[in-house]
Amino acid sequence: MANYIHVPASAPDIPKLDIAVDDQHYKAGALKLIQEIRPAWNHSLVKMKMFTDGITNKLIGCYVDETMEDVVLVRIYGYMTELFVDRDNELKSFRVLHAHGCAPNLYCTFNNGLCYEFIQGTALDPEHVSHPKLFRIIARQLAKFHSIHAHNGWVPKSNLWLKMKKYFSLVPNEFENKVNERFIEGVPSFQQLQQEMNWMKKRLSSLGSPVVLCHNDLLCKNIIFNDKEGHLKFIDYEYAGYNYQAYDIGNHFNEFAGLNEVDYAQYPNRELQLQWLRAYLEAYKEFKGQGSEVSDNEVEVLYVQVNQFALASHFFWGLWALIQTKYSTIDFDYLGYAVVRFTQYFKMKPEVTALSLP
Template identity: 75%
Template sequence: MANYIHVPEGSPAVPKINVTVDEHDFRAGALKLIKELRPRWKPSEVKIKCFTDGITNKLIGCYVGGVTEDMVLVRIYGNKTELFVDRESEVQNFRVLQAHRCAPQIYCTFNNGLCYEFLQGTALEPKHIRNPLIFRLIARQLAKYHSIHAHNGWVPKSNLWLKMGKYFSLVPTHFQDPAQNLRFSQEVPSRECLREEMLWLQRSLSVLGSPVVLCHNDLLSKNIIYNQGAGNVKFIDYEYASYNYQAYDIGNHFNEFAGVDEVDYSQYPGRELQLQWLRVYLEAYKEQKGQGTEVSDMEVEVLYVQVNHFALASHFFWGLWALIQAEYSTIDFDFIGYAIIRFAQYFKMKPEVTALNSP
């Protein structure tokens, strides 16, 4: 769906550097990139910091001296992630968001990754995104994303069902490792069950009337950088960004209140917190669209119902994603266990959510 993303005129082109960085022995490759991007830096003085939070890619930071302000982030794409991440679209998303001052500067792409600007601030934890001061900043920033016009006259359509179908086709039928395969066959819903649920989701959610907007689609706490001094938040990592339903992006974020490493769905925001969050979001969204800031209780309630329905689709999507990662990823993470958790929460939430009706 990359053809829907229209990069604004005058947006600087992103150079491609013919370097491949070894994910296990990355210093030599990283220094080749730094030689191009920061020619004044002495290779012997370049320090490298490894970030260990990501479960799609590997991320390292290169800097000199004790100051990290001019750090260059080098993201090495995870093994086989090109199967489910459109890298060309990711770069276009970066450029669009950068043009609207919503993203850091992208410096270059290389054969198996990209380099971009380090944002000053703190990567948040799940406990932080419940803080009223911070969640209001997040809601407003997401409203800003969703109001960006990047479709050059096209009527944007969501690629959620297309992408979900692609992920479903990539899910392995079995795993080589016997212990892994046993968990897969006993604790993950059958292929037939997953197919039925996917069709039910598309049939039920497509008719809810959620607008299609430019979405981040992966707004977990670590992808939110809070700069306390500036009093703002910025989002990072746009590899899953695309045109999608507004309510999916918000529902996906609410699911991330539970965390990733030690998932706890008792932390999913309750109705009261959601209504506060959604009101702040809608006020900012309407203001960005030039529609004033008056928001009725009815508008908040409609969005509340949509968001909780689309939170189901988010569980299902990341469940499929985790099964693909379990097959290909070299990152040390229990992807099968994560898939089991996401599908279990999907089936737990489904009756509660389907009982919700729009006013």
């Protein structure tokens, strides 16, 4: 979801290493990368830890010191993810965000992945993101993202609808055996999905949400909080790019429900949202040099926009999960996840479309 991402001239070039890492037998390939990135390490002592939270790629942490103060992350792109992830855009986004202090060091890319700095801290869980102390820090960090001017004079545009149309075209017509039975039973027809996409484009595009540089995948595990140092960072920028401000926030609110055991009872209520959105707008205005005074009307407008764009988030990740059902080698029930997202879309639609801008 990006147009015209402009990498600052001051951003360092990122080396590309002609190395491929097997996602099943990754140790040899990862060690070759470490020999290039950390030549001073004793390579016979390199330890590797597989992180299991991600459901798009495989992620391995490489280190020699038991304290894990210096960890190189090796991310191996998921099988066939180039169908729906623009890797050139991801690299540009990573470099722009690092130039603005929002991303860790990027060490290199390789044939099927990239290596970057491990951010010390704790990956958050759903119970953390609604905590008053943390949600205000999260809101401020997202406002910092959204205030980055990274389009070199162009007026940014969202390609959410083009991206969604592309995902829709990639959804398989059928699956094998029992998976196909679940697909037919649990997922709306292609005709109905097409109708909903047309309706969303017309409805949401008219809400007046600004187009900003977005994270687009702000699930709980992509938020790292270092309690000792009191700072919070977002990770994983493969879906980053220009999109509607309200989409990014609505997508984050949907992620309050969690990933493995999804519970939409955890979706933030109106009171929590209004506090979150006020904190966000105060920070956003501050970063944009517009003071920090925020009116009740501004908060209410954003509230309506965010809750309606949350529908697009459900739909987008529902399509994504159907594509992953066919191609991914990661052990995750993608089809079940797609059914959950589409079910919540239709459950939420009457309530949020009853909201009107003040």
